[in-house]
Amino acid sequence: MKILLSALLVCFVFFNASAQLTPFELSKDKNYTATYSEVIAYYKKLAAANPQMKLINYGTTDIGKPLTLVVLSRDKVFDPALIKKQNKKVLLINNGIHPGEPEGIDASMMFASDLLKKKALPKNLVICMIALYNIDGSMNRGWSRVSQNGPRAYGFRGNYRNLDLNRDFIKADSRNALAFEQIVNTWNPEVFLDNHTSDGADYQYVMTLIETQKDKQNPILAKYTSETLTPELYKRMKKSGYEMIPYGAGERGLPDSGIVSFLETPRFATGYTAQRNIISYITETHMLKSFDKRVYATYDFEQHLVDIFERDAKLVGELKHKADEQVAHQKTFALDWDVDLARVDTITFKGYAALYKPSDISGLKRLYYDRSQPYTKTIKYWNSYKATDSVDKPAAYIIPQAWGKIIDLFKLNSVAMHRLAHDTTIALQMYYIEDYKTPQKPFEGHYLHSNVKLNPVDMKVKFYEGDYLVYTNQPLNRYIVETLEPQGVDSFFTWNFFDSMLGEKEYFSNYVFEDKAAEMLKNDPALKKKLDDAKAKDPKLAGSAGAQLNFIYRNSIYFEKTYLRYPVGRLLTDTKLDLK
Structure with missing residues (x-):
């Protein structure tokens, strides 16, 4: 009987342990990434067995399925408002924005399970994970990334509308983006991580890293990330056996030519979150390393990020609060940036010899990397950017209610707005678009404007009851200014929100x-x-x-005054207006 009970106990323990293993862990060769249905089924089982975990669905993605947020809370509190009242901080992790880069999907499943199994949930943090962001692309499963070393099958980069969702965070064409923005503005994370896979040159590192560009980040946060958080992440990852290098090796030629730090403008997930003073990172595991190493490197990075954030939770909260206050009172805002070639650092780089040989296809010279010839050398690292365009904020913007998508996005993003109580003629500054460039081919469904030249004119304009007044005394000033100033690199004007005012409506015979x-x-x-x-x-x-x-x-009074007039007004002084 004792032997039978012991055997049953062993079987029970084995079955219970196996039930907690992810599809990746259960695969013999560790070269498998979970399908969407497997991801959701796994998290549902995990949540059913663990009261410290809850699944919350947001919105409806372009393929008709909700975006699932996995929430891990040590105290079993899942109300975002109550969590903030308890002075706990929030880490948001996004997975599968490019489903052909799925390491984060599988690593986060393991990470969530292990935190629960080991009773290791952090005390000062609540961890939120988007289980799989681009559900549409994940369900379009195949082998589209031809140059990638596994897994056996994976999703497609574009979503159901063939949008690259990591270019969609300002224009928000997809329902996925709307659900993501609802999550960000509901949970208000202090730290954000977006998991990816890189391509480019071959080198010795399994993982490269993108952080919010320090010269674009709020200075209060940049000091902490550049002096404390980022260096410690590099140190801990090296100790784990996954030494990192900044992303960008080989992006502009061979790695020997140096690395230029990546600039994540607001169209990207981390550029969007940076507008909210959220400390943001992108992991980029290398496509040519085996899938299991890429998954385990992502797992280790998540663990290190949680450990450091848990330790510094109070400090990070204080720094974000100070940064938000500073932005609310900030006068001048950068609208575009460019790498500062005059400021260059050096970095130790571990690569492979880049050689050339005749192509078996063309017979012409082709590049290849020889892994039998590893090297370590010092290369240049351009990690400084300078603002190439900036603007002084007005006291407020006035947005005609006719521009409904902008109003909807501002509401979704928790921008404070007021409405005019009645029709009002207001003296303010309006922009006339003097010149702009537009490409012949679309980018992500839009013909992006650039090189915008403006003629600001002080004038009186009639606005109507219900039009929106947006004061620039908010922590969200960066989002407000960078989207409403038409010369901004990712402004609403850049993304064609206002193209109807670029055409004449009246003519003459x-x-x-x-x-x-x-x-x-x-x-x-x-x-x-x-x-x-x-x-x-x-x-x-x-x-x-x-x-x-x-x-x-x-040059007559008959010519339409609204032609090429940007419809959003700039109220330069704090004028008293009747508001609802």
Whole structure:
């Protein structure tokens, strides 16, 4: 009987342990990533057996399924507001934004299970994990990343609408992005991690790292991340056997030419979170390393990030609070950045010899990396950026209610807004778009504007009851200013939200306007002189009757005042207005 009971106990323990293993762990060759249905089924079983874990669904993604958030709370508190009242901090981890880069999906499943099994949930933190962000792409399972070393099958980069979801956080074309922004603004994390896989050159590292670019990050947070958090992550990962290097080796030529730190503008997940003073990281495991090493490296990084964040939770909370207060009172905001080539550091790099040999296909010279010839050398590292465009914030912006998508996004992002109580003519500054460049081919479904030139004009404009007033005294000022200033690298104007105001709506009939134009020139000597001066400078104008009529029309009271006028007004002084 004792032998039978012992055998049953062993079987029970073995079965219970096996039940907690992820599909990745159960695979013999550790070269398998879980499908979407396996991910959700695994987390549901884990949550059912552990009261310290809860699954919360948000929104509906483009493929019709909700975005599932895995919440791990030592005290079994799952109310975000109560968690903040208890002075606990929040770590948000995102997985599978590019499903062909699935390490985070499998690593996070193991990490959640082990934290629960070992009773090791942190005291000062609540951990939130997006189980699988790009559900659409994950379900489109195949072998699309032809240059990648495993797993056996994986998802597609684009989602159901063929959008790269890591370019969607300002334009928010996908329902996935709307659900993500709801999560961020509900849980208000202090730290964010987005798990990826890199391509590029071959080298000795399993993982590379992107951090919020220090010169774009709030200075209060940049001091902590660059002097404490990031160096310690590098130190601990090296001790774990997964030494890291900054992302970017081979992105601009061979690794020997140096590394330029990645600039994550607001279109990216970490650029979007950085606008909220959230400390943000992207892990980039290397595509040519075996899948198991990539998963375990991601697991170790998550563990180290949790350990350091747990230790510094109070400090990180205080720093974010100070950064939010500073941004609320900040006057000048950068809108675009470029690498500062004059400021260069050096870094120790462990690579492989880059050699050339004849191609078996073309017979021409081709590049390859020889792993039998590893090297360690010092290379250049450009880790400094400078603002190439900036603006002084107005006291407030006024957004006509007609621009509904912007209003909806501002509401989703918890931007404080007020509405005009009645129709009001307001003296303020309006921009006229003088020039801009637009490519011939779309990027992520949009024709992005760039090189925007503006002509600010002080004028009186009529706004209507219900139009929105947005004061720039908020911790979300970066999001507000960087989206509403049309010259911003990822502004709403850049992403074509306002293209309808780039076209004329009224015109004239030449034969009818001829007599009217002649009368205008006769009665307005200043207009006639302006036309004569223009003809003297421009032979094409002088030789075109139609062009001269158009010149007169555009310089008359009949020409539409709203053509090329950016519709969002800038209230430069704190003017008293009647608000609802």
